[in-house]
Amino acid sequence: xxxxxxxxxxxxxxxxxxxxxxxxxxxxxxxxxxxxxxxxxxxxxxxxxxxxxxxxxxxxxxxxxxxxxxxxxxxxxxxxxxxxxxxxxxxxxxxxxxxxxxxxxxxxxxxxxxx
Amino acid sequence: xxxxxxxxxxxxxxxxxxxxxxxxxxxxxxxxxxxxxxxxxxxxxxxxxxxxxxxxxxxxxxxxxxxxxxxxxxxxxxxxxxxxxxxxxxxxxxxxxxxxxxxxxxxxxxx
Numbered sequence: 001x002x003x004x005x006x007x008x009x010x011x012x013x014x015x016x017x018x019x020x021x022x023x024x025x026x027x028x029x030x031x032x033x034x035x036x037x038x039x040x041x042x043x044x045x046x047x048x049x050x051x052x053x054x055x056x057x058x059x060x061x062x063x064x065x066x067x068x069x070x071x072x073x074x075x076x077x078x079x080x081x082x083x084x085x086x087x088x089x090x091x092x093x094x095x096x097x098x099x100x101x102x103x104x105x106x107x108x109x110x111x112x113x114x115x
Numbered sequence: 116x117x118x119x120x121x122x123x124x125x126x127x128x129x130x131x132x133x134x135x136x137x138x139x140x141x142x143x144x145x146x147x148x149x150x151x152x153x154x155x156x157x158x159x160x161x162x163x164x165x166x167x168x169x170x171x172x173x174x175x176x177x178x179x180x181x182x183x184x185x186x187x188x189x190x191x192x193x194x195x196x197x198x199x200x201x202x203x204x205x206x207x208x209x210x211x212x213x214x215x216x217x218x219x220x221x222x223x224x225x226x
Contacts, residue, residue, distance in 0.1 A: 004158075033213060041123070041201060041221075043159070045213035056213050090158055101147050101166060102210050106158030 003027050004107040006091050012113045013081055021076045021110045023091030030096050031055075032074040033104065034066060037088040049074055050096060081114045088112070118142050121204055121217025130226050134191040138204035138217045141185065145206040145215070148180045150189045153201045153219065162202075163189070194224045 004025045013019050025032065033056075034046040047066040048056035054066070063079040074091060088109045094102040121138045128134055136150075147166055151159035165171045168182045177190040187206075191198055201221050205214040 035216075041153075041203075041219045043203065043205075043214075043216040043219075045215075048213050092158075096210060101164055103161050103164070104214060106160070108158050109156070111156075 004091055004093055004105050006089075006107040006110050008110060009108065010111050010113075012115065015081055015083060015114055017081050018077070018079045019081060019112070020078070021089055021091075021112075023074045023076070023107060025072055025091075025093040025105070027093055027105060028072075028095070029093040029105075030071055031094050031102075032068065032071070033092040033094075034074065034076050035090040035092060035106075037090060037109070039087070043090070047074075047076075083114050086112055086114045119204060119206060119215050119217040122220055123218050125221040125223060127223045127225060128194055130194060130196060130224055132194050132224070134189075134194050134198070134222060134224075136189040136191075136202050136204075136220050136222070138187050138206075139185055140187075140206055140215075142206070142208075142215070143182075143185070144208040146209055147207045148178070148187050149205040149207075149214065150176075150178055151203040151205055151216075153203060155200075159203055194222075196224050196226050199223050 031050045033048045037043045049068045052068045091107040092104045094104040149164040150162040153159040163178045171178045175192045179188045201219040203219040204217040
């Protein structure tokens with residue numbers, strides 16, 4: 001069973017379009033994340049949700065809007081896509097642990113190409 | 116200056132070699148230090164984590180953290196072709212915080 005699953009795996013779209021990426025985790029975790037990995041493999045946090053509430057919102061254009069309908073799902077909607085948005089987007093989840101370490105589990109990534 | 120610096124390589128070694136991967140960081144608030152392995156076209160997977168300074172060993176892998184120098188290392192003994200992947204160091208101040216990643220080091224172990 002896939003722990004963190006993202007759809008679609010590949011997405012090719014034209015500049016100016018609006019697209020969504022979906023993420024679901026079946027681990028019972030309470031925290032979910034979106035990371036962006038650029039062409040140089042650098043992974044950078046975009047958003048984090050805990051129990052459906054936004055807790056981290058890094059400097060990301062407001063064309064990117066995350067939505068968490070419940071704690072098992074975190075979707076990413078992108079408006080007016082630009083060439084620079086081309087990257088691999090990873091969803092991840094972890095279980096909050098105020099006393100120690102919590103492993104983050106990653107999905108397989110969504111490879112977005114804007115043409 | 117990025118908070119976490121990591122030499123992207125690529126690093127190519129013969130099978131059986133000892134591999135040393137390193138990261139430096141600038142944020143003294145980091146308490147958890149992790150190494151993730153990422154195979155091509157896959158998501159990162161946790162290899163090891165260490166809390167604060169010290170060493171941790173797991174099979175052929177050893178992680179070291181030196182907080183006084185803000186320097187962490189991952190050693191791979193008896194490297195295998197199946198170890199060929201990108202290794203990413205990651206750090207966080209505590210539980211529930213997002214991870215701060217290095218750029219990753221691409222490792223190729225040749226038979």
